[in-house]
Amino acid sequence: MMTLLFLSLAAIISIVVILVSAKFIKAGFDARSEVRDQKQTENLYQEVQDITNEDIEEDPQKGAILNQLDDYLIILDKYKNIKYLNPSAKNKFGKESLGKHIATILRVPDLLQNIDLVVNKRKTINMDLELSQPSFQFFKVYIMIGESIFSDDPDTINLFLKDYTEIVKAQKFKSDFVANVSHELKTPLVSIKGFLETINGHAKNDPEAQKKFIPIMLEQADRMENLIKDLLSLSKIELEEHIQPQDKVNLKEIFNSVEDIHQNKLLNFKFTNKIQSDFFVKGNFEALVDIFSNLIDNSIKYSENKKSIEIKIEKGDGKLLNNSYKISISDQGIGIPAEHISRITERFYRVDAKKSREVGGTGLGLAICRHRIIQHRGELEIKSKVGEGTQISVHLPVF
Numbered sequence: 001m002m003t004l005l006f007l008s009l010a011a012i013i014s015i016v017v018i019l020v021s022a023k024f025i026k027a028g029f030d031a032r033s034e035v036r037d038q039k040q041t042e043n044l045y046q047e048v049q050d051i052t053n054e055d056i057e058e059d060p061q062k063g064a065i066l067n068q069l070d071d072y073l074i075i076l077d078k079y080k081n082i083k084y085l086n087p088s089a090k091n092k093f094g095k096e097s098l099g100k101h102i103a104t105i106l107r108v109p110d111l112l113q114n115i116d117l118v119v120n121k122r123k124t125i126n127m128d129l130e131l132s133q134p135s136f137q138f139f140k141v142y143i144m145i146g147e148s149i150f151s152d153d154p155d156t157i158n159l160f161l162k163d164y165t166e167i168v169k170a171q172k173f174k175s176d177f178v179a180n181v182s183h184e185l186k187t188p189l190v191s192i193k194g195f196l197e198t199i200n201g202h203a204k205n206d207p208e209a210q211k212k213f214i215p216i217m218l219e220q221a222d223r224m225e226n227l228i229k230d231l232l233s234l235s236k237i238e239l240e241e242h243i244q245p246q247d248k249v250n251l252k253e254i255f256n257s258v259e260d261i262h263q264n265k266l267l268n269f270k271f272t273n274k275i276q277s278d279f280f281v282k283g284n285f286e287a288l289v290d291i292f293s294n295l296i297d298n299s300i301k302y303s304e305n306k307k308s309i310e311i312k313i314e315k316g317d318g319k320l321l322n323n324s325y326k327i328s329i330s331d332q333g334i335g336i337p338a339e340h341i342s343r344i345t346e347r348f349y350r351v352d353a354k355k356s357r358e359v360g361g362t363g364l365g366l367a368i369c370r371h372r373i374i375q376h377r378g379e380l381e382i383k384s385k386v387g388e389g390t391q392i393s394v395h396l397p398v399f
């Protein structure tokens with residue numbers, strides 16, 4: 001909330017700076033046009049308008065603020081045609097939109113209505129603008145009317161768009177996160193409570209029922225414990241993300257440990273580990289065991305028994321700045337639909353929440369992996385085809 005207030009204040013200050021500088025620049029135009037009669041002024045004005053965009057951008061003094069501004073400034077004439085876009089607006093909406101109607105770049109009925117309102121009432125209006133195409137975007141829009149550096153016409157419409165997308169997304173992410181954590185904890189808690197009530201109630205003297213329910217309660221308690229452990233390690237990794245681990249770690253030993261952890265389950269698969277000699281990377285032993293253990297765990301959970309799971313290593317293919325290794329884990333499991341691939345490293349994101357929960361997943365595994373890999377200054381690459389399998393590669397810096 002404080003950030004939002006601060007940014008609103010910053011937005012207002014930016015507008016004031018722009019308008020003040022606009023006044024200064026406009027004063028220059030006024031001085032030049034003073035001596036000319038009305039007809040000449042109109043002709044000149046046309047000329048000025050034609051050269052204004054480049055003129056302003058290339059002039060180090062005039063363009064200084066507008067060129068540096070990350071926010072979007074759009075100037076419209078009284079017909080709502082675009083007369084000027086500052087460089088960031090040009091980048092966003094395209095140079096070719098100059099001269100076109102505002103609705104060609106922002107087809108939002110509320111915005112168009114508010115522009116009409118500003119024109120009729122001659123008062124500044126600000127509004128929230130949310131776009132869903134091509135992706136979620138959120139702006140605060142200030143609609144002002146009056147002459148500016150671009151036009152002597154008092155009906156000139158000035159649109160100032162302040163981009164709040166990242167902040168709104170972060171707020172939404174935070175509340176989604178709390179909702180997700182609560183939901184994930186509530187489910188096992190409700191089931192433990194239900195069983196306890198049964199044992200304490202009508203099954204009080206029923207040792208058979210108690211024998212049946214206690215292991216289920218233990219399993220649910222384990223699930224809660226794992227979730228809390230994952231959440232704690234996620235927040236710890238986030239805090240440490242800027243500190244790159246520097247130890248010399250042998251990948252062969254890492255995969256020996258990973259194999260030990262999953263030994264029993266891997267017996268059900270055609271498992272091949274091609275990392276049979278020493279390969280040294282820069283990192284932290286436990287963290288790397290954790291990353292690869294998570295990836296093998298996924299291959300096991302999302303593949304049928306008897307299918308193959310393979311680990312291999314190649315020389316990095318230039319994904320990292322320095323020399324690197326590319327370590328890949330491939331399976332012949334259910335695969336990940338293309339539209340989900342870019343999202344599966346988000347916290348709690350699961351392609352099929354029901355299936356994942358059945359196999360004991362909470363959707364935090366890959367989020368933890370991603371953060372750990374970032375901490376190692378590495379990269380994660382996911383390739384998958386539904387029904388064929390998944391290959392997840394980790395690029396790590398060579399020691």
Ligand SMILES: Nc1ncnc2c1ncn2[C@@H]1O[C@H](COP(=O)(O)OP(=O)(O)OP(=O)(O)O)[C@@H](O)[C@H]1O
Nearest residue numbers: 298302335344350351356361362363364365366390
């Ligand atoms: N090898 C894989 N094959 C098919 N789907 C996968 C694979 N790896 C991950 N996924 C999909 O990506 C989702 C997210 O994976 P992630 O490891 O983050 O969570 P999880 O395995 O569900 O739970 P957790 O790792 O917390 O126990 C999974 O729920 C699954 O839908």
Ligand SMILES: [Mg+2]
Nearest residue numbers: 298361365366
């Ligand atoms: Mg997982």
